Amino acid sequence: MTEHREEDLEERRRRLASELAVRDGKARDEGRAESNAEQTRKGYGMAMKISSEFISAIIVGALLGYLFDHFVGTGPWGMIVMLLIGFCAGVLNVMRVVGYVASPHPADRKMDLDDKGDGR
Template sequence: MTDKQEEGLDERRRRLAAELAQRGVADKTEERDEKRAEETRKGYGMAMKISSEFISAVIVGAILGYLFDHFVGTGPWGMIVMLLLGFCAGVLNVMRTVGMVASAHPADRKMDLTNKGEDR
């Protein structure tokens, strides 16, 4: 009778080990899928940020150009120039966000460091 009990226990242990192994694989797969989904969400967030910065720079340039033309009466030239400047500013913002361009001029960084030292 003891041999049958030990065989039954061994069989249950094997089944339990197999079930735990299957659940472990399923848990790892779920973790991997969740990490991938999180990275995708971060990418979408960054894309929305970049696109909104670019579009807002172009729109602000167009509005400023329109207002300049309206009050000064220079015709379409103010809007054309300001629209192009807005486009350039939008491209520069995108490049800064992506990391292709440094965030500030070295002289500006030097001034930031001296200002930080005065605050203390």
């Protein structure tokens, strides 16, 4: 009787070990899926940031050009020039975000501020 009981216990242990192995495999797969989903969300966020910076620079350039033309009366030339400047600013912003163009070093910015504003 005790032999039969021990065999049943061994069988249950084997079944439990196999079920735990299956659950661990599923947990690892879910962890990988969550990690991939998080990377995808970060990518979408970065894409939205880049596109909004690019589009907003173009819109601001066009708006400033339109206002310049309206008040000065230069025809479409102010808008054309400012639209191109806005496009260039948008491309520069995108390149800074992506990392192709570095932002000014903080020490350089501090030197510029010291040269301009303190009057020494």
